[in-house]
Amino acid sequence: METVSIIEKLKENFTSDIVDITVKNDKRVIISISKDSIVNVADYLFRKEGFRFIIASALQSKRGFEIYYHFSNDTSGLVLNIHVILDSEIPRIESLSNMFNASNWIEREMHELYGINFLNHPNQEKLISEGNWAEGVYPMRKEFKK
Amino acid sequence: MGKKTLIPIGPYHPLQEEPELFKLYCDGEIVKDVKWETGYNHRGIEKLSESKTYEQIFFLVERICGICSSSHPFAFANAVEEIAEIKITTRTKYIRTIIGELERLHSHLLWVGLAGHFLGYNTVFMWAWKYREPVLDLFEMISGNRNSYAMFKVGGVRRDIEENKIQAIQKVLDDVRKKIDLLTGAVMDDPVIHARTRGVGILTKQDIIDYGAVGPTARASGVPIDVRKDDPYAAYPLVDWKIITAEEGDVFAKAKVRLLEMYESISIIEQCLAGLKKEKEGDISVKVKEIPEGVGFGRAEAPRGEVFHFVQSDGSNSPVRHKIRAPSYVNIATFKKSCIGQSIADATISLAAVDPCYCCTERLAAAYDLNSQERIMNANELINNSVNRTKEIKESTRRTI
Numbered sequence: 001m002e003t004v005s006i007i008e009k010l011k012e013n014f015t016s017d018i019v020d021i022t023v024k025n026d027k028r029v030i031i032s033i034s035k036d037s038i039v040n041v042a043d044y045l046f047r048k049e050g051f052r053f054i055i056a057s058a059l060q061s062k063r064g065f066e067i068y069y070h071f072s073n074d075t076s077g078l079v080l081n082i083h084v085i086l087d088s089e090i091p092r093i094e095s096l097s098n099m100f101n102a103s104n105w106i107e108r109e110m111h112e113l114y115g116i117n118f119l120n121h122p123n124q125e126k127l128i129s130e131g132n133w134a135e136g137v138y139p140m141r142k143e144f145k146k
Numbered sequence: 147m148g149k150k151t152l153i154p155i156g157p158y159h160p161l162q163e164e165p166e167l168f169k170l171y172c173d174g175e176i177v178k179d180v181k182w183e184t185g186y187n188h189r190g191i192e193k194l195s196e197s198k199t200y201e202q203i204f205f206l207v208e209r210i211c212g213i214c215s216s217s218h219p220f221a222f223a224n225a226v227e228e229i230a231e232i233k234i235t236t237r238t239k240y241i242r243t244i245i246g247e248l249e250r251l252h253s254h255l256l257w258v259g260l261a262g263h264f265l266g267y268n269t270v271f272m273w274a275w276k277y278r279e280p281v282l283d284l285f286e287m288i289s290g291n292r293n294s295y296a297m298f299k300v301g302g303v304r305r306d307i308e309e310n311k312i313q314a315i316q317k318v319l320d321d322v323r324k325k326i327d328l329l330t331g332a333v334m335d336d337p338v339i340h341a342r343t344r345g346v347g348i349l350t351k352q353d354i355i356d357y358g359a360v361g362p363t364a365r366a367s368g369v370p371i372d373v374r375k376d377d378p379y380a381a382y383p384l385v386d387w388k389i390i391t392a393e394e395g396d397v398f399a400k401a402k403v404r405l406l407e408m409y410e411s412i413s414i415i416e417q418c419l420a421g422l423k424k425e426k427e428g429d430i431s432v433k434v435k436e437i438p439e440g441v442g443f444g445r446a447e448a449p450r451g452e453v454f455h456f457v458q459s460d461g462s463n464s465p466v467r468h469k470i471r472a473p474s475y476v477n478i479a480t481f482k483k484s485c486i487g488q489s490i491a492d493a494t495i496s497l498a499a500v501d502p503c504y505c506c507t508e509r510l511a512a513a514y515d516l517n518s519q520e521r522i523m524n525a526n527e528l529i530n531n532s533v534n535r536t537k538e539i540k541e542s543t544r545r546t547i
Contacts, residue, residue, distance in 0.1 A: 027377060028228070028443055052371070053358050055476075057456045057469035068456060068469075070443065077377030079443045102358030102476060128185030140193060 002076040027077050035084040039094045045071050053102040058110040060142050064088035092117035113140040157186050175489045195468040208294050213253050216245050217448030219298035221455040225444025229459050230437050232301045237425040240418040241303045243381035247411040252281040253449035254404040257501045264498045265342050277325040280318045287539050302431025312419050319412050330405045343397035347484035347496030357480045360473050361451020363500045366403045367395035373447040385417040397499040450501050474502050
């Protein structure tokens, strides 16, 4: 029930930003949005609806770089996944770390492993491989045949 | 502001068995700022996972953590079963829950011991670890291993818990409950522990929400989140238990939450054991054909908090992306809040209070004679030694019934 209502609210507030909605079941929903609206959507979920930021998962596919931002509603058990697709040449997206500290480390990690640039991140230094890994080489990147 | 002094904790330090460097910037005794360096032990498990099959990944994720070595397989199983829409049997649910809760029991005992050790109160350390041993022996009886139990697989568990084992488990639980009574009484009433932990390393509700902290760290600050209740999996919806919370947010509150949670764990295990008796023996797995294309989000409540696994499958026999988030990843970051403004002596216990994940699998290491340099044991002898010990434990549990 709460799942339906949160989807309706998001549809209402972010009509032009939402690209696709996949409802896997009552507790797992994936919402694809345009990358420019991530801060607004995250702000709405975190401040208005009281969602908790679990973590973000970056991955690389033929479509470019993708990020799933996993949010949790701890009263209903809903895991709401905000999905964005980034440019494959110059991947960048606005940082969420000015809103909550929970995303600080994972954004640094994604920057380090995938080379995704988080704009306005308070401190986008290396997290894992400080001083022992070459600059501009990203260990989790893949190459696809064109 | 006077001159700041740098006090390093780590990369190798008695406080932490795993390497991680915390730099405390202090003005006199007071910590003013903290910076850290991580990644000394980065093992590339997420990348490695992409090259293994689903069956093999269970053994891989089990080795992420030496203490909570069933939490990661638990969350991974939840994720994969979500992709393939597998319904596991009730007996499997009970067995998985028993393993998860036994693990919480031994992990919390381990933490209480370590916390005592960091406070310089080694009696608590000796007690807690002594009481933890029978729980590890139970694991050896059930799975053959004290740690890294290898119990989980897609659609089921690898080993059953038979009738005679149920009685042996019950006997240990009765003993452990009495010991926890003793320990709880000793810790809760001790004026030295009060003096060292009350009002130390306070995390407010707002800090928890800001850092996204989970598990006992969050619950001790009055944030009642627990995946077992919020997003129930395995047998947790079938048993009756309650979430333990405290309001103070200091180290003492975290200790209280962990101590009281152990009673809940024992109660959950007892209900699961009762449930097992009603289910048919041997009904511990379902047939899995293949993992279809799709994404799965698996969660499990580890002793330290929520474990999260994101798995993306392309229909082949290994995932294309496997993201793992351990609870310490978000909990350790709260150290910045809890240690600034404290004295250096309190900073250590503030860090230990979130129970950062230590590896506890060093068990038998001596293999050379120092004088003659001769090998005392070779690999096969070590394995035989382990197998014989397991047999002994099984024999002794049979005798006690």
